[in-house]
Amino acid sequence: MRSMIEVLQQQSERLGDKDLYIFLEDGKTESGRLTYAGLDRAARRIAAGLRQRYPAGERMLLLYPPGQAFVEAFFGCLYAGIVAVPAFPPMQPEQMERLFAIAANAAVCGVLTTSGLRAFVESQLAQTPATSGLTCTPTDALPAAPFDPFPAQTTDLAYLQYTSGSTGAPKGVMVTHGSLMANERVIFDAFGHSQRTIGCGWLPVYHDMGLVGNVLQPVFYGGSVVLMPPLSFLKRPVRWLQAISRYGANTAGGPNFAYDLLVRRFDPAACAGLDLSRWEVAFCGAEPVLPGTLRRFAETFAPYGFRAEAFYPCYGLAESTLMVSGPQKLTPTKILAVDRQRLEDEQVAAPAHGCARTTELVSCGHSWQDTLIRIVDPATGAACPDEKIGEVWVAGESVAAGYWQNPTASAESFGLTLDGEPGLRFLRTGDLGFLHAGNLYITGRLKDLIIIRGRNYFPQDIETALEGCHPALRPGKYAAFGVENGAEGGEVLVIAAEVNRRDAKTVDPQAVALAIQTAIGPRFQLRLHGLALLKAGGLPQTTSGKVRRADCQAGYVSGELACVARWESGETMREM
Numbered sequence: 041m042r043s044m045i046e047v048l049q050q051q052s053e054r055l056g057d058k059d060l061y062i063f064l065e066d067g068k069t070e071s072g073r074l075t076y077a078g079l080d081r082a083a084r085r086i087a088a089g090l091r092q093r094y095p096a097g098e099r100m101l102l103l104y105p106p107g108q109a110f111v112e113a114f115f116g117c118l119y120a121g122i123v124a125v126p127a128f129p130p131m132q133p134e135q136m137e138r139l140f141a142i143a144a145n146a147a148v149c150g151v152l153t154t155s156g157l158r159a160f161v162e163s164q165l166a167q168t169p170a171t172s173g174l175t176c177t178p179t180d181a182l183p184a185a186p187f188d189p190f191p192a193q194t195t196d197l198a199y200l201q202y203t204s205g206s207t208g209a210p211k212g213v214m215v216t217h218g219s220l221m222a223n224e225r226v227i228f229d230a231f232g233h234s235q236r237t238i239g240c241g242w243l244p245v246y247h248d249m250g251l252v253g254n255v256l257q258p259v260f261y262g263g264s265v266v267l268m269p270p271l272s273f274l275k276r277p278v279r280w281l282q283a284i285s286r287y288g289a290n291t292a293g294g295p296n297f298a299y300d301l302l303v304r305r306f307d308p309a310a311c312a313g314l315d316l317s318r319w320e321v322a323f324c325g326a327e328p329v330l331p332g333t334l335r336r337f338a339e340t341f342a343p344y345g346f347r348a349e350a351f352y353p354c355y356g357l358a359e360s361t362l363m364v365s366g367p368q369k370l371t372p373t374k375i376l377a378v379d380r381q382r383l384e385d386e387q388v389a390a391p392a393h394g395c396a397r398t399t400e401l402v403s404c405g406h407s408w409q410d411t412l413i414r415i416v417d418p419a420t421g422a423a424c425p426d427e428k429i430g431e432v433w434v435a436g437e438s439v440a441a442g443y444w445q446n447p448t449a450s451a452e453s454f455g456l457t458l459d460g461e462p463g464l465r466f467l468r469t470g471d472l473g474f475l476h477a478g479n480l481y482i483t484g485r486l487k488d489l490i491i492i493r494g495r496n497y498f499p500q501d502i503e504t505a506l507e508g509c510h511p512a513l514r515p516g517k518y519a520a521f522g523v524e525n526g527a528e529g530g531e532v533l534v535i536a537a538e539v540n541r542r543d544a545k546t547v548d549p550q551a552v553a554l555a556i557q558t559a560i561g562p563r564f565q566l567r568l569h570g571l572a573l574l575k576a577g578g579l580p581q582t583t584s585g586k587v588r589r590a591d592c593q594a595g596y597v598s599g600e601l602a603c604v605a606r607w608e609s610g611e612t613m614r615e616m
Contacts, residue, residue, distance in 0.1 A: 088118025
């Protein structure tokens with residue numbers, strides 16, 4: 041089959057009234073179910089309404105809360121040959137700015153939403169000339185009408201996946217029907233899915249992991265999935281586990297922070313009666329996977345049937361549709377202990393006996409099907425040998441077609457070649473890592489790398505060392521980055537960290553700086569230069585929970601980072 045359009049039509053004929061989606065409006069209460077045949081009918085109805093107004097190939101902005109209406113609208117766009125542009129309904133000024141940028145870049149012809157949101161969306165879009173003239177169509181009000189789905193080719197655009205903006209302005213990744221189908225096959229094969237598989241997810245549906253993994257993959261494998269809003273998980277994380285238990289889900293996952301959050305908010309009373317024994321693929325991606333997180337979660341939830349071997353650390357990115365690598369299902373997670381000092385010199389070596397400078401890295405598995413992974417020296421463009429750190433490059437059918445209306449960025453990242461591998465076109469991911477025994481290990485982002493006195497430091501390592509160093513800091517809400525300082529002759533270290541709400545007005549930045557210096561000094565031989573303490577929720581992050589360190593750095597340098605307190609090394613700190 042060439043597209044998800046054909047997949048849904050076939051599944052509708054074969055599986056008809058089988059429940060495809062089960063929606064939990066608050067993470068607990070069912071708000072509706074949608075069968076395969078029901079989705080096919082809804083997609084045809086919406087597609088008929090769209091094609092009366094717009095030609096195939098136009099871009100359409102999708103602004104929906106998570107739930108059934110979004111799913112129906114997305115497939116309606118596919119059936120109509122309209123290029124969907126999923127985005128989050130704006131609630132805050134900074135979200136409006138991003139939405140305007142997306143709408144302008146994609147040159148969308150209109151907006152799809154619900155009847156309940158229409159007035160709000162129109163009022164928001166009216167704030168700027170770039171979007172004020174867009175027609176807002178509530179898809180739940182479109183009448184039933186016959187429609188024959190668009191005969192999509194593999195090279196046709198399926199949708200534009202706008203990146204989270206962790207390293208700059210949002211860019212629209214051009215996901216074709218061919219790359220989407222290729223990646224769905226990769227996930228299907230790697231996760232070992234079947235028609236008996238039940239998924240359970242809360243990830244944002246406008247993000248690649250939530251869309252490709254939670255919304256589209258169940259259609260591909262012919263099973264069922266339970267979906268809840270992200271906010272319901274963030275407010276009461278245990279409801280995700282309760283849903284996994286209640287519906288007997290086999291596949292469920294999210295970023296590293298999700299598992300940490302469940303451990304931090306663990307409540308034995310709320311977990312009474314949980315059965316996690318049927319959970320076979322607990323995928324963990326979207327940021328470096330931390331071994332401590334996996335261990336704490338497995339220890340905490342083992343009494344409820346969770347198996348440590350269910351953990352599935354994986355690697356992926358929107359530019360490769362979603363998944364790039366992962367391990368064999370239900371195998372012990374590979375954790376590699378390495379000498380941190382050698383790692384800072386871009387070499388991978390086992391630590392000497394008794395070495396105190398040791399760090400652990402989690403394997404993200406291997407590539408699947410036709411996907412190829414190479415490690416490349418970002419300075420020379422030459423392939424690196426195994427156990428040498430470089431930039432991760434990826435080739436295969438899952439790689440997207442480039443960035444929409446951005447030929448410069450596309451040329452920098454897509455269609456690159458390597459000596460000795462004629463005919464292959466690679467995507468440079470911007471991520472740093474290495475290969476060891478056929479497995480991929482991610483060490484960080486190339487643009488996030490901190491270089492002080494000629495030595496490389498990975499911000500994730502520094503951020504991990506901050507856990508528990510001061511009671512006023514929110515767990516996991518840190519960003520380490522470097523800023524240029526002429527007096528120091530190069531980059532210096534700065535930390536941005538969120539402060540607990542109860543401590544925001546009374547926190548002593550000098551005391552926090554001292555605690556941070558105590559935590560990182562002996563381990564990294566680094567001196568803290570600056571500290572920005574932020575209110576709860578003030579740390580710039582992507583929709584998948586990645587820290588936007590470049591934005592932190594820019595905001596710190598410009599003075600625009602909203603701080604409740606700030607400290608710099610020119611201030612007295614006698615203990616240092």
